[in-house]
Amino acid sequence: MRLLSLVSLIGGELKNSPAISTITGFTSHPATVKRGALFFAKDKSQVSDAIANGAYAIVYEGWIQRSDEEIAWIKVDSLLAAVQKLIRFLLIKNQAYIITLSPLGLELAQIVIQDEKIAFFRDSYFDFLEQYHTQEFVAAPKEFALQLALDSTQSPIATIKVIQERLFETSFIYRGKFYARQRISPLFLQEFQEVLGLIDMYNFFFDFYHLKDFPHFRPHFLERDFTECEFGTSDRVIITEPDITLLPRESIFLQEKAPWAQLLFFCFSCNLKTFDTIKIDGVKNFLYNRRFNYALCEEFDVETLAKQQQQKTLF
8 A cells, every 4th residue: 555545544644754655564563563564553662673573654643752764654643543444444445244243243253154255353453454354244243333434234143943952062953954062052042143144144164163162151071179071071060251241141041051950150350149259369269168060150260270189109
């Protein structure tokens, strides 16, 4: 892209007369700078590294110490507004279709859909700009399209025939094919069918094997000494959740689907009804002294629970 066109596009002010005239890429991470790239200086302390790695232009807010007059120094009022304008231009130029999904649906789509025709937006415009090339489709939350003032299409809900539900697995028929014991909890079937609707609409390539990488409502099956064992091989399970806003929904699901089970609910950084609030360094004592089948909790490193094996000696 021509430098002067880029400056105008993002509403910037070129503060010097550089030797370069074109830009060949965009990033906000100095480690991923390639020769000819434009660097968005979210952290001004990283500018010297970006230049050393070959940046041809620096976009920044406020004041900055210019260290190399051969490259372009572009001042903007807002880095975020600048990157949004650039993304909007690229999407319009490439005639990209924006498909909106729920937050969990978007996470599932990134795991299940393995297709180079689609790009995914999560929570950073800067990261998206670096990852987006010329993809025809973009999956994003609804707010993405609204903030960029672009048209979008909501992903439809696909129809599947559920054959069997377990707490952490679902067997179903999709497109006339039977999928046995897939690693998606029926708790998330609505979001999963949203992803299948997206697949149906644009015939994206998909792979259900990667469902095991979905981080929400994740089961950890435990041996007697609290070491982890293979999926489904123990009747004592800790279920971790990285998003604490999902814990109430998950606790209700557990109570409805496993009324026979001994349940524990606890967290470290929140105050939720029916949940015990404990300190993370007290989790061992909390669990060691209780009987349970399922313990639902805020995410932590379950491996730290393993009881230390006593070393046998001659004395």
